[in-house]
Amino acid sequence: MKPAPFEYWAPTSVDEAVKILSGLDDPGDAKVMAGGQSLMPLLNLRLSQPLHVVDLNAVGGMSDISRDGSTLTIGALCRQRTAERSADVAAAVPLVVEALGLVGHPAIRNRGTIGGSIAHADPAAEMPAVALCLDARMVAQGPGGERTVAASDFFDGFLSTALSEDEVLTAVRFPVDGPGCGAAFVEVARRHGDFAMAGVAAHVRLEGDVIAEARIAVSGVGLTPVRATGAEAGLRGAAPGDDAFAAAAAATSAALHPATDVHASGAYRKHVAGVLVRRALGTATDRARGNR
């Protein structure tokens, strides 16, 4: 299984990449490649046969991790392994580090990028769920310049995002955890390192012994990662504990209608999403208490 032929572009700047994309007769004929860890299997299997591949690997200045007050910005080309090992990321947005540890295997993360995973938008992948949970903001550059898109608007279908065909994702901005914040990512996969049958990113902020805010995103249960908004609403102002978490689990499951595939049935995913919500909230709350 070998890739079909494509025209290869290796821009050295984002501007050039955008220019290449927007200069094509149909930018939809192109695939943008970052780390390639999602795209390369599709090319090798010829499930994707783009006429053009615009490879961002030679683009400079898109791999930085920087913190500006309450925002942590990770360049889209930042390798997952770099972010995973970054003390700055661990201190500012620990959920990212925990989730990255579940992405594939080290050899995948050495090559895979933060932006690539998010732009590929696999609903079973970890990083889109994290972005959705934290309401990260995606920085996109297109012919008309730069814009930011909230995660809640970004994932708009199966392997589909709000990026237009001539736009490039350049960075992801995560809100930095403040006092009383705690988060957890938990998932259930058939094997270590597999795409999960379901996964949950949960983030809570405690005020006193009350949940001031809870954010929950579930992966592997739909065409996109999904926010458990019903569960989140029920948790607001609640005392953290078994009852509140069980109610959140039930509310999460009730709102889901996952599909069946060779790895798990829809009923399984629906149930397990609730279990994972309960477990993730427990861990996130413990961490939040430790963070006060």
Add this chain to the structure above:
Amino acid sequence: MSHREITVTVNGAVRTATVEPRRTLADFLRQDLGLTATHLGCEHGVCGACTVLLDGDTVRSCLALAVHADGHEVTTVEGIAEPGEMHPVQSALWESGAFQCGFCTPGFVMTIYGLEQDARAGRPCPRSRTEIREELSGNICRCSGYQAIVDGAEAALTAATATATTTTEGAR
């Protein structure tokens, strides 16, 4: 489809070639350079048989293009020991009787070699057998049931960690 000229340092030697952009790094190594130690077990990034080092980091050579290696350094099994000799990682795996058919072996050797380099440099590396198993989970072996591979990896990493400790202490 236009070809591209690439210059890659492979196992310390500078190699120049003209390749189609779609050519995978694995095929470049195996077919264009004749370095057949790197094996292809799935070509979709799951089995790990094609693991090589790219600028010192383990990567799947089936999930990289040859053009990605342009201007970079690649290390394969052929490059970790002199011909006719074994690297300590290889010796430890030989000692533990790690492998049977040997097809997955180069990928495991390179993954463990990558960990061993971390250990020698005093960087974090897996210690317990459970951690080693998790770290090796991106490499599939159909023959061994993994136990003897973990034995060999454990021995190699323990030895490398000891070396690192000694070096660090010596430096103090």
Add this chain to the structure above:
Amino acid sequence: MSSSVMGGFVGARVKRREDVRILTGTGRYIDDVQERGTLTCHFVRSTVAHARLVGMDVAAAREVEGVVAVITGEEMAALTNPLNLGAPIPNLLSPTYTALATGKVRYVGEPVALVVASDRYVAEDAAGLIEVEYETLPPVVTSEQALAEGAPLLFDDVPGNVIHTGEIEHGDIDAAFAEADHVLTDRIDQHRWGCAPMEGRGGVATFDRSTGMLTYEASTQTTHLLRLLLSGFINQPINLMRVVTSDIGGSFGLKFSIYREDVALCAAAKHLGASLKWVEDRNENLTAAGAARDESVTIEAAVKADGTLLGFRVGMVMNNGAYPIMPPAPVVTNIAGYMLPGPYRLPAYRFSSTVACTNKASYISLRGPWAVETLIRERMMDMIAREVGISPVEVRKRNLVPVTEQPVTSGAGFVMEGVTASETFDRLVEMIDLDEIRAEQERARAEGRLLGFGMGTFYEPAPGTPEFWGLIGFPFSHEPVRLRIEPDGKVTAFTTQVPHGQGHETTLAQVIADEMGVAYDDVRIVFGDTDATVFTMIGTGGSKAGMMATGGAMVAAREVRRRVLDIAAHMLEANPDDLQIQDSVISVKGAPASKVALAELAMGCYMAPGMMPQGVDLDLEATVKYDGENGGWGQGSHACWIEVDQETGRIGVTRYLVVEDCGRIINPSVVDGQVIGGVAMGLGGMLLEHSAYGDDGQYLAGTFMDYLMPSAPEVPEIEIVHLEYETTTMVGSRGVGEGGTVLAPAALLNALDDAFAQVGGKRITATPLTPTKVLGALGVIDG
């Protein structure tokens, strides 16, 4: 141990010599064959399960730069004879077929055309331009569908889609059930899973126009059979046909057969007068190479009140897929039928089997192909224990036949002798504390955790007996070995084994070094090349090598050693019985100064035979056959500890214990590797792997993202204890390759049943044991 130390190699943990090239990446697997001028082949494969082939347009593909040929099914049919791979089996209705599909396609992945091109990228480009027109027919996916009244027929000449039925009966089965205090019934639908070696199939076929010689370097486990069948299918004189192997990246039964791809490749090479390479990619391997374990078994057990077995009535239906290949599926149903009574006393037995053809890739042999018999029998033993209120230990102890009570007639009617399953089980029981296990389970339940414990025992034909294989309808063949002392005193031995991971280059050298009194490093093992090795039907497979290849090596070494001693006796003026060979020197026992070096003797035999003693055999090369005496059996008992996450349905194997007996151990590393690898395969097959098909016959697991192979964290640490019971045969060793895979599924399933029994879970009767099924059985979700 150091390989320069003399003697005592057998039994030592000698490091494998294969590993030197394996670890340094200098092996030669099939895709490493990269001779200049070799062309690459790629098969175009059916995208539908069942259809008439109405048309194919290959014109655009032929125009692609770099494409040398595109061969259609009809064109290939003109170059080859129809394939019939089931002919030697009695009562097998084995339809013939063509190397590439003609007329109809019968499974997703069936080859319909062959593209020959300068490289694989180009070949795949061209394949993408080939338009195939199908007129689809209703797919037949399950055995039930195949056997249903009025089912669509796959072959016009296979009525009812049934290619074979078989019966085994021993004892008075009706009396057994009439006498029974309890009658228990069970059923297992085992899912389809596969061999999935890390290297798929493949070969390089080279036709030499100057000599008319066709050489096929292949990734196979059986060279001579491949050569024999290929020559017939492609009309190549067999003496102008050579099959060669080098390193083989695993097989597990897959590479025992000859495949239509082999035929097409060799025929095309001959037709084009070229060297052609085909290397199966993973998608092809999973989709089209075939898979196994696709069978349903029902069992009724007649049992006395105390748990004593009276009789089994068993029915087995195997889903053969579309085309019978080697070994034909009835061989598997037959072995399953004869082994099912296991190492227990069973007075009466009836087994009936049906093999159905369906629109799936072929049923192929997979490590312990008959394993379903152990799965259903050992599960039944636990059912019986629960029914009559005794422990799983007690129910087995009451029915196992100790080796001291053998020979005895097995439940299926053949002589069972030297079977130590009972002894392995006793040893296993000594190592566990069932009361403590139950107490721990109770403590865990109090914490909301669910633990399960299961065990099982079995025996297997490793290699079996001539009588047993006679019943199966498959010959118990002799094992030839050719061995010579070279002029410098070193030893070259030619085995008909085709090793693919089993370490025969090491173990046979250990055996020969000890027998001959030479250094291990001075013994080289040659394998694979049909121009060098002696004909046998089977290469490596069926757990034969431990006994048969070892025996062949011993007989050959002893024959040549005898000749050496006869010659040396004249030279040293001594009685041959008074001579010894140590460190490649022949000397008189007790008079070490009276000696001659093996090298000196050998050089004399080769270079100056006239100056050597006369009246003795100076030929230092012998070809011998080991008849296997009366064969023997492998056996073992396993115990499996699991924890079930009742919320996620995940099963974790927390401890695994094996007591096995393959007789005298030649190399503990090799034996342990076979056992651990086998157990891992059995557990992975039950928990993760599934060659799944949709209702439409589409294949659903065509990548390693969907076909889940166990990785290191999914496999537990496996503890092994060896018994080394030696029968009276010359060779103390028996086979060990398959047992782990045969018994592990049973021990695991029994552990799951044990866990479920504590919390009222439903028994799972259709594998694999997915988290979804576990939660369904626990009543957590519907299903």
